[in-house]
Amino acid sequence: MTATHWLFGDQLGPHFTATAAGGTPRGTDWLIIEARSVFRRRRFHRAKAHLLLSAMRHRAAELGAHARYVRAETYRAGLAEAVGDTPVSVHHPTSRAALRLLDALPQVTVHPARGFLVDRRDFARWAADHAPRRLRQEDFYRWVRTEHRILMDGPDPAGGRWNHDHDNRQPPPAGARRLDVKPPYRPREDAIDEEVRADLDRWEREEGISFVGRDGPRTFPATRREALAALDHFVRDRLASFGPHEDAVLAEDPVMSHSLLSSSLNLGLLSPRECVARAEEAWRDGEVPLNSAEGFIRQICGWREYVWQLYWHFGEDYRHANALGHTEPLPRWFLELDADAVEARCLATVLAQVRDTGWTHHIPRLMVLGSHALQYGWDPAAVTDWFHRSFVDGYDWVMLPNVVGMSQYADGGRMTTKPYTSGGAYLNRMSDLCGPCRYRPTARTGDDACPFTVGYWSFLHRHRERLAANGRTARAVRGLGRLDDLPEVLGLAAERRTP
Structure with missing residues (x-):
């Protein structure tokens, strides 16, 4: 009897279709389900949607006659269409939501996770x-x-x-x-990419599915x-x-x-x-x-x-961690990746990179995008969701610890020993972004005050009691006492909820 093994869209390499000994299992059919509900629930970057669908469809084509590719509204509907109540196996998924779904499907057997070094x-x-x-x-x-x-x-x-x-x-x-x-x-697009792009166009035009960012040509x-x-x-x-x-x-x-x-x-x-x-x-x-x-x-x-x-x-409750009590909503320019609405050159440059490619490297993520969100008190759950949706490599397991724990310090230090944020001086030292900017990295008051320098001192002041007790941030907090213009800095920070 032929067995059916379900491949999620992030389980597309040969190590997900091999036996434990490394060979190819005989008598196995492979199932890949493309669920449109995934894209209805969240407004993903279009380049991310394109990459994921292209990768899934390419993998189905490679597996040939032994693969069944089902396009359905939901995973449940796709599974019912493909196999009904027939038993199905799958490797442990990479999100808690997917695991909850599998646990609710009695015909599914979940095997250990693959794609990582450590069990x-x-x-x-x-x-x-x-x-x-x-x-x-x-x-x-x-x-x-x-x-x-x-x-x-x-x-x-x-x-x-x-x-x-x-x-x-x-x-x-x-x-x-x-x-x-x-x-x-850089890869070259093919007919499958053309088909994906046409489908995404149709989804936007006819099915009310909306994306953010730009798509094409595929760069990953x-x-x-x-x-x-x-x-x-x-x-x-x-x-x-x-x-x-x-x-x-x-x-x-x-x-x-x-x-x-x-x-x-x-x-x-x-x-x-x-x-x-x-x-x-x-x-x-x-x-x-x-x-x-x-x-x-x-x-x-x-x-x-x-x-x-x-x-x-850390468990499911970790996603709701908010030790700093940050609740500010994400501004529209950030949600829309509207780099043209931003005057700070570092933010505009990095936001444009995300808009155009769905990617930027780890320092712009942490010390520009994440640091700004932290300084101005944005809701960490909303920031996590934004990173998940806006990056081609963003998944729930990737972004939850990275954003809640490291970037936003919302877990109060369970993951990292200090908040990762800085004033404009660090950005000026580690980049060429500050030179042509209308703001000055060392200025903390006035029209040319750097949003990151203003935001840094405002953040330290807002959480000074907690940070004074942290050996890695206590010295920075003591620096607040040397700022004769602190009231002006705090007033400017309050005015500049958007740069």
Whole structure:
């Protein structure tokens, strides 16, 4: 009897269709369901919708006669159309909402998650060993590298150091408008992409489904072949220069030396194991410096794995965390990705990148978009939803810890030791965004006062009692006492709920 296995839209690589031993199971039909209700519930970035649908349809075409691709209003309707009450298997999904759906379907058998290095049971044992202390990312990262023998020389980290952040926080090269590095891999669209775009046009025109942002041409891989080509290109031509400037920002070079592999990993087109193995191999072959290889590996087995585990470990109530009591609604210009409505050059530049591509790298996400939301007290649940909808690599498991925990400090420090925010001086040091801006990064009063400098001091004042008790922020809070113009700063912050 033929078995049916359901592939979600982020389970599209060969490691989701292989047996535990790595072979291809015989007598299995593959089911992929395209549910329009997903796009009715939320207003996604159109480039994100395009990438997801293109990847799903490409995978169905690759699987050929053994795949059934069902287009339905809901997952339940698609499942009923495809198999009725016949038993179906599926790998553990990446969201709590999807897991609740599967738990309510008696014919579905859920197998362990794939696409990650660390088994959840192993993480639970590690977390129990570290309770009641904070589950520090650095401790987790070292444990993962040790357990999985990643970038190790015997019992020690390769090169004698676990962490090369000191070498990887350089500002952009003086006077450079772009890094001297080959451009990233870009795929070519095909007939499936044309079909997807026509369907999205029809949905908007006839079915009332609305999107935000711009779409096309597709800039991220939608197939395993494209994802492997992107990985090859990054390791061969870009990884060597990745490390030093991974935290830097250039207005005309939004990609810098970043890999652009997050969407491929999160669609399941690449596995984390093969990505870290390629980076380590390149270092051991003398093709890339250790700090660049370690910086990239840290992003995957240190941060991506950590975020995945915390999503499940912290529980469903975590999404409602709001330790700072922030309730301001997101302004319309932010919701609409209206970069032209913003005068602050850093915000306008980054918002335009998101509008046009559905992507920007981790520093603009954290220190421009997230920092501004934190400083001006925006509702963290709304900020989380915006990041989820607006980024091609955004999923519930990705954005919930990243935004609630790290970006918005809404969990009160369960995930990170301090809020990640700054005044304009940091942005001026790590980017070229401030030079032509009408605001001055060091000014905190007057018409040319930087929204981030104003917002930073206002944020510290608003939460001074909590932050004064934090060893990592106490010194900054003490700086409030040296501001003779603090009342004026606070008044300006109140006026500038939008920049």
